Each structure stands twice: as C-alpha cells, then as structure tokens.
C-alpha cells in the first residue's frame with residue numbers, strides 16, 4: 160500500500176498500490192527502468208521500501224526477511240547448480256531450509272514437480288545436458304517444491320529464443336491453472352503480459368499508469384501512455400482543431416462526439432491500426448501518403464504520413480498500395496475511436 164522506494168535522491172517508484180487476489184496471475188508491464196523489478200524485489204524482501212507497507216494475506220511483511228515471507232522467486236538468469244543433477248537442483252530449497260524436510264516428502268515433491276513440468280525421465284541429468292527451455296522448467300520446479308503463497312517471476316523467459324519463449328509461455332499459463340497459485344510476473348514484453356495475465360499493471364517512470372484486464376487496457380486505455388504503449392504498433396493519436404463538430408487537422412477531419420466534458424480544441428483522437436480501413440472515395444476522412452508497406456501474409460502493415468502524424472494501419476493484402484502513393488482511410492468502427500484530453504493525457 161502506497162509503497163515507494165528512493166535510492167538516495169533517485170526516486171525509483173512511488174505510490175504503488177496493487178491488490179492481488181489469491182490465485183490471480185498479475186503482471187507488471189512497462190518499459191525498461193520504469194520500476195518493475197524494484198517493485199517485485201520489495202515484495203520479495205530483497206529491497207526495503209522507503210515508504211508504505213506490504214501485506215501478504217493479512218500479514219504485514221514489510222520488515223520480514225525474504226526467507227520468512229512464504230514466497231518463491233524465479234529470475235531471468237535461472238542459475239542452476241552445474242554440479243548437481245536436476246533432481247538435486249529441484250530438491251535444493253527443501254534441503255537448504257533450517258528445518259529440513261523428511262526425505263520421502265522431498266522425493267514426492269520433486270517427482271510431482273518434475274511430472275507437471277515434463278521433466279520426469281531426465282532427473283539424473285546435469286544442467287549442461289538439457290536445453291534452455293528445460294533449464295527454465297527446472298528453475299520453476301525449484302520454486303514449486305516450496306509450495307509458496309506467492310510466486311514472483313522476474314522476466315523468467317527473456318533468455319530463451321522466440322519459439323521456446325512462446326512454448327514456455329503456454330506451459331506457464333497451463334501450470335498456473337493447474338497449481339491455482341498466485342503469481343506476480345514482471346516483463347517488458349506485452350504479448351507475454353497479454354496472453355498470461357488476469358490483470359496487468361502498466362508502469363512508467365516509477366508509477367502505475369493503469370491496472371486492468373488485458374482486454375480493458377487494450378480497448379479502454381486510461382491515458383495516452385497506455386494507448387501508445389499497448390498494441391504492436393500502438394494506438395494512432397491525431398491532434399487537431401475543432402470545426403463545426405469535427406476534429407480537423409492536416410490530412411483528416413473526423414467527427415467529435417457531442418459531449419465529452421473537455422473543450423474540443425483540447426482533444427486527441429485515438430484509433431488502433433486494425434480499426435482503420437481503406438477508403439478509395441473522394442471524401443475519405445483521412446488522407447495521406449504511403450511511407451512503407453510491410454507484407455504480413457493475409458494483411459499488410461501500412462505506415463502513412465497524415466500531415467505531421469505517422470499513422471499505422473493493418474489493411475488487407477489485396478489492397479494495392481506502394482510507397483509514395485496517395486491513400487484514403489476511414490475508421491472501420493466509429494465506436495472504437497477513443498478520445499483523450501491532450502493536456503492531461505487522460506481518456507475522456
């Protein structure tokens with residue numbers, strides 16, 4: 160609650176309020192340096208907040224040592240012990256405890272974890288004898304045997320190649336469902352955040368920009384930062400002047416809603432690239448010059464100079480366009496056009 164952290168006079172994060180329900184998968188998402196790891200490390204007990212309180216269940220753990228917080232952490236570098244077998248690596252946390260677990264319990268937990276992770280049959284191997292994805296699973300297994308209240312995962316997939324990352328992503332989602340565990344995940348990869356999470360916490364510059372379900376954030380971004388940050392590419396933002404019920408700028412004229420509670424000249428319009436379509440007519444509401452066309456198979460990602468703005472649009476690959484040519488566009492669904500207050504950046 161109201162958690163903050165400064166390093167000397169560097170303000171790393173402030174005013175962090177996040178509530179996670181048991182069993183939820185929650186992701187901290189944001190650009191490099193926005194304070195995701197600092198937030199996670201404070202929950203883990205690896206960093207001490209300079210203000211605020213951290214509760215796990217109804218227990219205040221703000222000053223509790225990491226080992227006594229009932230959490231397990233999986234890092235980006237999964238640092239397995241090279242001289243120990245996979246079995247010994249997974250069993251390690253149970254043996255390292257002050258109160259060692261009895262051997263039959265260790266064996267049972269290691270084998271259960273290995274079965275869930277598809278590692279049975281290779282438990283006598285050494286880390287150098289398995290693939291990167293398998294090593295990542297061993298690191299997860301090591302967290303699982305502790306049956307913690309909360310799993311904290313800091314970019315655990317970022318060292319894997321693209322294909323393996325996508326595969327591990329679905330395995331992680333499946334594992335979360337089977338364990339019913341509470342997981343807090345850190346990533347700067349929005350497709351990971353979108354596919355895995357019940358809730359996403361979007362952060363920038365040490366603050367929370369918005370908390371919501373992936374769909375909420377995508378369809379109803381609370382502000383211009385979230386609108387631009389989410390989506391590949393992000394939402395197109397157009398600024399202009401209001402003229403008789405429309406927002407008019409270089410190359411476009413789009414109708415404004417009747418009442419939004421903000422002076423019309425202070426509005427920005429946001430349209431996702433997939434909500435723009437080709438309009439070959441004379442009076443297309445958006446007109447520009449094609450800068451680039453990226454062929455993606457069934458559709459193309461087209462970048463269009465509209466006045467001073469660069470607009471991205473996904474158009475069917477059947478629409479013939481080439482760089483330097485003029486093109487007309489329109490929003491495909493007026494209900495999906497968003498409006499923002501240019502001065503505060505907030506959605507209206």
Ligand SMILES: Nc1ncnc2c1ncn2[C@@H]1O[C@H](COP(=O)(O)OP(=O)(O)OP(=O)(O)O)[C@@H](O)[C@H]1O
Nearest residue numbers: 166169170171190191192193194195196197198347
């Ligand atoms: N030990 C430290 N001393 C001083 N400043 C720090 C320290 N650790 C982090 N910071 C600063 O705090 C801010 C947040 O850092 P943090 O590592 O939490 O960001 P992040 O979102 O996890 O970034 P990344 O994705 O690059 O890991 C950054 O501006 C960083 O430079």
